[in-house]
Amino acid sequence: xxxxxxxxxxxxxxxxxxxxxxxxxxxxxxxxxxxxxxxxxxxxxxxxxxxxxxxxxxxxxxxxxxxxxxxxxxxxxxxxxxxxxxxxxxxxxxxxxxxxxxxxxxxxxxxxxxx
Amino acid sequence: xxxxxxxxxxxxxxxxxxxxxxxxxxxxxxxxxxxxxxxxxxxxxxxxxxxxxxxxxxxxxxxxxxxxxxxxxxxxxxxxxxxxxxxxxxxxxxxxxxxxxxxxxxxxxxx
Numbered sequence: 001x002x003x004x005x006x007x008x009x010x011x012x013x014x015x016x017x018x019x020x021x022x023x024x025x026x027x028x029x030x031x032x033x034x035x036x037x038x039x040x041x042x043x044x045x046x047x048x049x050x051x052x053x054x055x056x057x058x059x060x061x062x063x064x065x066x067x068x069x070x071x072x073x074x075x076x077x078x079x080x081x082x083x084x085x086x087x088x089x090x091x092x093x094x095x096x097x098x099x100x101x102x103x104x105x106x107x108x109x110x111x112x113x114x115x
Numbered sequence: 116x117x118x119x120x121x122x123x124x125x126x127x128x129x130x131x132x133x134x135x136x137x138x139x140x141x142x143x144x145x146x147x148x149x150x151x152x153x154x155x156x157x158x159x160x161x162x163x164x165x166x167x168x169x170x171x172x173x174x175x176x177x178x179x180x181x182x183x184x185x186x187x188x189x190x191x192x193x194x195x196x197x198x199x200x201x202x203x204x205x206x207x208x209x210x211x212x213x214x215x216x217x218x219x220x221x222x223x224x225x226x
Contacts, residue, residue, distance in 0.1 A: 042219060043216050103160040104205075104214070
């Protein structure tokens, strides 16, 4: 089945220790998104890639970076995680952005805990 | 301030009861989606609505998009324990391209 796969499912990292979360998709979708979701809150968009074009949200901290080496893979790098970065990180894809997206396909998420 | 306000925030009901949850905005949306998210999992798309007044059914779930495309509702008939989860609405504002999420309604269906 075509899907979005995130690894790892759970990650514990130390304060300030760099961490990378990965996302892969077999849907051949053009757009890949990274969301941060804290407990009982809406998913918050960090950035997205439309093909190779990177689009950062204005309020995404510089601490968060992303790479998309090819259509299938996208990575979220947190350079110096703080305790406030503890959250579920969701990767999503869509064929196109905006109204024509028809909705997103999400991965199962990576639950990150910073200690 | 949330662009998409969902109500209620929490809902606990008995199996077999009916319920409606709401998603409201002062903005017009060109499309709106409903997702269900189970604990520890990513959201799963349930439906997309694009036409004002549109009604879509998915088994016991009925989704309606408001005539003015500013609001939506999700009605569940004869709730089951498997309906437990976080229900998120999300939409693309008219003239925009970014999808905006509401904070969700957390539903718990008791056996």
